[in-house]
Amino acid sequence: MNFLKVTDIDEIEELILKKIPSLKGKKEMCKLEDSLGRVLCENIAADLNVPEFNRSTVDGYAIKSRESLGASQGIPAFFTIKGEVLMGEDSSKKLERGEAVYVPTGAMIPEGADSMIMIEFCEILEDTLLVHKPVSSFENIMVMGEDVREGDIILKKGAVITPENVGVLASLGIYELPVFKKFRFSIISTGDEIIGEDEEYRMGKIRDINSYTLSLAIQKFGVVVEKKIVKDNFETILEEVRKSTKRSDIVLISGGSSAGNYDYTSRVISELDGGEVFVHGISIKPGKPTIIGRSNDKLIFGLPGHPISSMVVFNIVVKKLIESLYFCGDSDDYYYGVLSHNLHSTPGRTTYQMINKTVENNEIIINPIFGKSGMITLMTKSNGYIVLGSNIEGLEKGSRVRVYRF
Structure with a gap:
């Protein structure tokens, strides 16, 4: 049996950028009317006063x-x-x-x-x-310049363009913006049991979930070039990943990341031109059997097949990596509440616990949601997660916890 040698979650980003330094964002110019949600790669300074007269x-x-x-x-x-x-x-x-x-x-x-x-x-x-x-x-x-003075920094590098930002930029006559070029993604769902929307369902089959959830999660950060379902065949997966690395910057392979006999992702990456697996397992729960590798300067993730595990890894690894590269980490995207139950975690592994919240007597109550990682309803029941560090065994009922939104 092959045992995974896990990598600490805190080491992942540094390791990825060490292996693929070219991932750091590339610049392109974007028209103002197309800029909503884009991320600035340079500071924007005013070249005139607003107003320009009293x-x-x-x-x-x-x-x-x-x-x-x-x-x-x-x-x-x-x-x-x-x-x-x-x-x-x-x-x-x-x-x-x-x-x-x-x-x-x-x-x-x-x-x-x-x-x-x-x-x-x-x-x-x-x-x-x-x-x-x-x-x-x-x-x-x-008075002239009371709103904006010539030379003022209006928006900083890493700012996400909002409708309000667009209004300010239009008032300054700025109609093109230097933004980070969006990453191109390919999503490949693997498994003999996985079927797409055009395939007839039969007992024992599983409808594809991950390509839909991942492609929608990606929209904020990049462009989905393609999503495909590939059966558990080494040569077929290899060919599809090879094609994807030519068209995309980042390839997400859903399924095929654990140590089972039919999990081909690690072997596939090793067979690619400039292929290397540099992470085979992360010290987190859920999502431990995650693979990260490269083909030359293209980044490849082997995500767990279970939908919850797949989305957890996307949020804490892929999403946070791109936010870091774009300088737009949403550091305020959390809130605090009080834990409703005692909560156990696994020492040595950072645990990401799904939760939902209720409000009682004007206080936010955090309710852990328990279920197996393959239960797709966990996604609809939960509206956030809490993080239990690898050095603690759990939290007691009544503890004040920080909750991260998806």
Whole structure:
């Protein structure tokens, strides 16, 4: 019998990058309208001020603030109305003493004015403006560069583009972004028992699950080039993996990673051009029989066939690797709660325990979900997981725990 020599989970990323340093992200330019969810590979700096001119934040009149001192309902301040500023136009007007100019919200403040009086506090008598309230310097005005100053870093390398980010970038006239090129993935499900959606179900067969769950999980981080089902035949798997390494950056092989007689992944990787297996087992539960290897500069994962184990390994190894390469680790994607039951773990192996949460008396209660790794309903029953380090034997009921979202 072949026993797996496991690698500590904390060593995986460093080992992968040592073996395949070229994995570190490559740059490409992306149009702003296509940038949602993409990850910046460079800092974005403003090359202009926002706003680019002193701008009114109200509908009203531009005046010199000192000339409104003492104005009240009974004793208004008087100004001569000298026209208006049109929206979207450069104001050539220069405000002189005792003058007022109408300015709508968002329009440019004329030179010489330092405040805006809201129209609600004004009264008009022919060409004379009566102001019934004093205003202070720069009241109701957004000054040039108040929002963004030229040279400011707007978004940092590793930022994930959101709709809000897109709005800011559009305001700066930035319509192309330097982003990390998305990784290309291939997913291969192996097993004589696995059938696809076009195959007729027979007793003893298992419908393919992993290619669907993995391909959807990948969408955030890369492009799924293909997903295929391959029967347990060494030459067939070898040929399919060889093709996939030509088309993809990362190949995920679901099933075929343990030490059984029909688990071909390790042998397949070794037969590839520049093939090397450098991890054959990880010190985690579930997911121990995970293989990691390469074909030259292409990364290959042999994931467990059980759906829960496969997704756990994807989340804690593949996903975290890509987040690290993209500088976008979601470090705040967790919350705390109180454990509802005593929880056992396996010393020497980092345990990832599926949970769901309930709320009782305004407190988050964390309920461990127990079941065999082949039970597909564990995925729908759970909404996160907790991590028990390899150096502890378990946690007691009532312990405060950190819960990671999927």
